[in-house]
Amino acid sequence: MKNQILKKSIDLFDDKGFKETTIQDIVDQLDVTKGTFYYYFNSKQEVLRDIHLEYIEGLLQEQEEILQNQTLSNKEKLYENIYLTLSKIDTQGKEARIVHRELRHLHEDHVKQIKLKRKEYRLNFEKIIDEGKKTREFSNHIRTDILAFGFLGMTNYSYYWFRTDGELTDKELARFYTEIILKGIEEVPVKEGI
Amino acid sequence: MKNQILKKSIDLFDDKGFKETTIQDIVDQLDVTKGTFYYYFNSKQEVLRDIHLEYIEGLLQEQEEILQNQTLSNKEKLYENIYLTLSKIDTQGKEARIVHRELRHLHEDHVKQIKLKRKEYRLNFEKIIDEGKKTREFSNHIRTDILAFGFLGMTNYSYYWFRTDGELTDKELARFYTEIILKGIEEVPVKEGI
Numbered sequence: 001m002k003n004q005i006l007k008k009s010i011d012l013f014d015d016k017g018f019k020e021t022t023i024q025d026i027v028d029q030l031d032v033t034k035g036t037f038y039y040y041f042n043s044k045q046e047v048l049r050d051i052h053l054e055y056i057e058g059l060l061q062e063q064e065e066i067l068q069n070q071t072l073s074n075k076e077k078l079y080e081n082i083y084l085t086l087s088k089i090d091t092q093g094k095e096a097r098i099v100h101r102e103l104r105h106l107h108e109d110h111v112k113q114i115k116l117k118r119k120e121y122r123l124n125f126e127k128i129i130d131e132g133k134k135t136r137e138f139s140n141h142i143r144t145d146i147l148a149f150g151f152l153g154m155t156n157y158s159y160y161w162f163r164t165d166g167e168l169t170d171k172e173l174a175r176f177y178t179e180i181i182l183k184g185i186e187e188v189p190v191k192e193g194i
Numbered sequence: 195m196k197n198q199i200l201k202k203s204i205d206l207f208d209d210k211g212f213k214e215t216t217i218q219d220i221v222d223q224l225d226v227t228k229g230t231f232y233y234y235f236n237s238k239q240e241v242l243r244d245i246h247l248e249y250i251e252g253l254l255q256e257q258e259e260i261l262q263n264q265t266l267s268n269k270e271k272l273y274e275n276i277y278l279t280l281s282k283i284d285t286q287g288k289e290a291r292i293v294h295r296e297l298r299h300l301h302e303d304h305v306k307q308i309k310l311k312r313k314e315y316r317l318n319f320e321k322i323i324d325e326g327k328k329t330r331e332f333s334n335h336i337r338t339d340i341l342a343f344g345f346l347g348m349t350n351y352s353y354y355w356f357r358t359d360g361e362l363t364d365k366e367l368a369r370f371y372t373e374i375i376l377k378g379i380e381e382v383p384v385k386e387g388i
Binding site for chain 2: 075137138139142143146147149150152153154155156157158161162168173176177179180181182183184186187
């Protein structure tokens with residue numbers, strides 16, 4: 001039942017917005033009483049916190065698998081991590097939209113908790129860049145922190161414009177972003193004087 | 195008086211949020227009556243629309259100057275456009291936060307109007323990239339639209355983390371971002387076999 005409440009809340013929060021959804025709306029959809037709701041959650045905000053937590057913890061877990069995968073180069077890890085973020089637009093679109101829109105409706109303590117986990121995700125991303133610098137896959141002249149922010153900005157912004165039913169897949173987009181940053185876009189002159 | 199109402203509303207919307215600010219709050223701060231407010235605006239939403247419009251129209255105007263500046267190469271235009279966006283965090287921080295947070299509180303028609311202007315900003319950015327491809331400053335192998343989205347994502351995301359009182363200036367950040375994308379971060383091997 002807890003999962004059903006979460007699932008239905010995700011539908012409603014995405015559709016109507018968190019503030020506009022009442023506990024009554026949630027239990028009506030599930031055909032249960034408010035008592036059932038309060039058996040699992042103390043408030044609507046607790047449901048929102050759980051949606052946030054499940055989302056970021058899922059990301060962290062998959063990111064950990066990428067980090068630990070010793071068959072991948074750091075370039076491949078960078079691509080995989082970017083793809084991981086983008087793939088959620090397709091596989092967890094509703095949750096993704098909710099966590100991008102509804103952070104400020106959480107209690108202060110929960111905001112802190114979520115922000116710490118988001119920071120962990122960013123710092124793990126930095127680990128890949130730092131490792132790649134050590135192995136000389138990446139150049140040392142770019143600051144790791146700025147690069148990580150830049151990457152996360154690119155990918156997070158995609159939630160606003162990228163549609164998985166368009167001409168471009170999330171895999172292709174991840175490849176484009178990785179390529180842009182790895183290769184740069186400056187035209188390299190073929191030969192002096194040509 | 196119209197400008198004073200706008201200015202005070204910007205302070206209040208940034209501080210308390212749009213929804214939590216009342217017209218009474220605004221007129222109290224200015225020590226005028228509600229009648230004065232309604233002489234200039236039909237609603238609080240109209241004030242928000244004007245804040246949005248002034249912000250994006252200011253950006254478009256400055257972007258136009260960059261586009262028209264024939265002394266700049268396309269690489270320099272790219273840098274100047276990125277710097278333009280980032281510099282607003284310092285010079286129009288409150289407005290920047292409001293327009294990033296409070297789009298959904300606008301009337302539908304106003305949202306359309308603002309989104310059209312944002313699109314214009316993005317398409318102008320694409321013009322710089324396309325021009326740079328023609329002059330062979332930029333490589334032709336990267337899609338213009340994705341690159342523009344990527345750049346805008348990087349810079350827009352900076353509103354969430356970049357502080358102008360930190361160790362890094364907005365000029366430096368613009369330079370870093372331009373460099374990351376232009377040069378790429380892949381380590382170029384010095385010599386075969388080394």
